[in-house]
Amino acid sequence: MRRRRLALCLLPWACTSDPTPPASKEAKASNEPAPVAAPTVPEAPSFAEHVAPLVYEHCTPCHHEGGSAPFAFESYDDVRDHAQQIAEVTRSGFMPPWLPAPGSGEFVGARRLSEVQRGTLARWVEQGAVAGELAQAPKPPPPATGWQLGEPDLVLRTGEPFMLPADGGDVYRNFVIPVPRDPPLRFVKAVEIRPGDPKVVHHGVLRVDLTGGVRLEDAEDPAPGFDGMVFAGAGMPDGRFLGWTPGKRPDPGSDARSFRLFGGSDLVLQLHLRPSGKVEPVTAEIGLHFSSRPPTMPALSMELSSGEIDLPPGATDVHVRDQYTVPTNVAVRSVYPHAHYLGKRIEAWAALPDGSKRSLVTIDDWDFDWQDEYRFVRPVRLPAGSTIHMDWSFDNSAHNPHNPSAPPRHVTYGSSSTDEMAELILEVEPDDPRSLPALDEDFRRHWLRGQLALQQRAVQQHPDDADAHANLGAFHQLLGQGQAAIAAYEQALRLDPDHVQANVELGIVMMGEGKLPRAVALLRRAAEVEPTNARTHLVLANALRKQGDDDGAIASYLEALALDEASAEAHNNLGIVLEQRGELPEAARHFQRASELQPHQPLFGKNLARVRSKLGGAPG
Structure with a gap:
């Protein structure tokens, strides 16, 4: 049975991790400043003098009326009513909710209480939670209202509320938020996310599509929105991690580390929601702070991961690993470990070329409920040739208090919270910004090789599964391994001649090799099997255009647009055929629509400008 959570959240903004060492007894009695005595636990702590300042600083920012915590700590009575619970969870280390082990990294906003602070709370409770002179107690801080980073330059909202059911399991809801089309490009240096009701929002992650x-x-x-833990192709904007957790201050960012935001693109806000016992409307706001200039320190997001997760019932210490060697000097800005309920421990480190080891993060007691991004106070610099290691361990036994299944069941890799994942997302900056494209391509191929190995095992386990062979072909194709891709797609079609993915992707490969009749035949088969698939009609149109069949290409492009009017590629490619046929006004209309749909794509704008020039500058 899963351990019931104590509904308490101590979130210090900054606290000393350890008391300072005692001053030396040999300190000279001279004009030197008197040594500062090390802090100690008071003999008779009272709420007014000792506990109120501690609680108001570290707890009340979340524990206030309307805050993310379930009850308030704004008076002596509030705190006294939960005194025993406070002492227990702080003594055990369960609170504050901070997972990284001491010494594994120096992170911004580390939520740790010192031994003296924990001892003060414990002694106060042991001595009866004495009130003291309440008239002399400090006033509780007013709850933070408004935007923590000041008024944003632009506020975007999720729109119509999503109605969270009263009960049931956790919900991952993705809200799609259109970015205004004008201007076509802005630079964002800071983002602040504000959930409408923090009591039902566990955490949030923002991506761009x-x-x-x-x-x-x-x-x-x-x-409103759609369910799931995957982002449907959306990614971290220019490698920057953007998220929200209760009590976490938004990163003020900088002009140098801003990211590009294209007009007409979409923000995707994924909120992890928890039913409260009644139907709750869920909305959120996103505040954007702009920079007046492009970034000078670009970033890349790297995701170490492993799909080799096989957790039989009762297994207590199953390890999965990944590693990557950086080909250039980089600085690691932040780390974000991710696993689900069976995660037990993660250790991430870098092995440097000189034989030394540099810790990135260690979590000895993983807790899915308190996952977070950890941003280094000072970036961890790694020279070229350093190897980043990720080592996750999992516990699928009945002794794991987080295990959602009783009795434990067999668990493998998957995106559902009852499946498992093993990831470490790193935000890195190359010392030389010019090396970013090469670093991006090198890591992309590392990731693809890992996915290829996963698909090869899937084929070995399920040799008669056409989907497995088609997916294997896709990764061979992405790695540029054409003959291996063809073999995998051909095998998928032997198992299932009507397999749409295999027909379409093999058709694309055949087009690349100039075998247009075969490509067209494959694509026609896919269109017959699944006539409502807009992408199939788009790819078929491309093949017909290459074959010189303009009429057939135009018909297929129009079919693709009838199914998906927002396909910028279909509008652009149809415009190309129409331009070649001399139908310039109609070509300009489709180029215009492609540019509206994807204003960040310069090719569409160039095509539009060319046709307008032919038309004598008329808008078309």
Whole structure:
């Protein structure tokens, strides 16, 4: 049975991790400043003198009326009513909710109480929670209202509320928020996320989508947003991690570390929601602070991960690992470990070329409920040739208090919270910004090789599964391994001649090799099997255009747009065919629409400008 959580949240903004050492007895009695005595636990602590300042600083920012915590700590009576609980959770280390082990990294906003602070709380409770002179107690801080970073330059909202059911399991809801089209490009140096009701929002993560894919996901779900833990192709904007957890101060950022925000793109805010016992409307606001200039310190997000997760019931210490060697000098800005309920421990470190080891993060007692991003006070600098290691261990036994299954069941890799994942997301900056594209490509291939190995094992385990062979072909294709991709797709089609993915992807490979008749035949088969698939009609149109069949290409492009009017690629490619046929006004209309849908794509704008020039500058 899963351990019931104590509803208490001590969130210090800054506290000493250890008392200072005693001053030397040999200190000279001269004009030197008198040594400062090390802090000690008071002999007779009172609320007014000792506990109120501690609680108001470290607890009340969340424990206030309307805050994310379930009850307030704004008076002596509030704190006294929970005194025993406070002493227990702070003594055990369960609170404050801070997972990294001491010494594993120096992080911004570390939520730790010192031994003296914990001892003060414990002694106060042991001695009967004495009030003291309440008239002399400090006043509780007013709850933070408004935007913590000041008034944003732009506020975007999730729109119509999502109605969270009264009960049931956790919900991961993705809200799609369109970015205004004008201006076409801005630079964002800071983001502040404000959930409408922090009591039901466990945490939030923000991504950006440039493809329009999340709009399709949103359109298929009748309620606001769509469910799931994956982001439908959206990613971290220019490698920057953006998220919200209760009590966490937003990063003020800087002009140098800003990221690009394209007009017409979509923000995707994923909120982890927990039912409260009654139906709750869920909304959120996003405040954007702009920079007046482009960034000078670009970043890349790296995701070490492993799909080799196989946790039989009763297993107590199963390890999965990944590692990556950086080809250039980098600085690690932050780390974000991620696993689900069976995660037990993570250790991440870098092995440097000189043989030394540098810790990135260690969590000895993983807790899915308190996962967070950890931003270094000082970036961890790694020279080229350093190898970043990730080592996760899992506990699928009945002794794991977080295990959601009783009795334990067999668990493997998957995106559901009852499956398991093993990830470490790093935000890194290359010392030389010019090396970012090469670093991005090198890590992309590392990730693809890991996915390829995962698919090869899936094929070995399920040799008669056409999906497994088609997915294997996709990763061979992405790695540029054409013949291996063809073999995998051909095997998928032997198992299932109507497999749409295999027909479409093999058709693309055949187009690349100039085998257009075969490509067209494969793509026609896919369109017959699944006539409502807009992408199939788009790829078929591309093949027909290459084959010189303009009429067939135009018909297929129009079919693709009838199914997905927001396909910028279909509008652009149709415009190309129409331009070649001399139908310039109609070509300009489709180029215009492509530019509106994806204003960050310069090719669409160039095509539009070219046709307008031919038309004598008319808008078309």
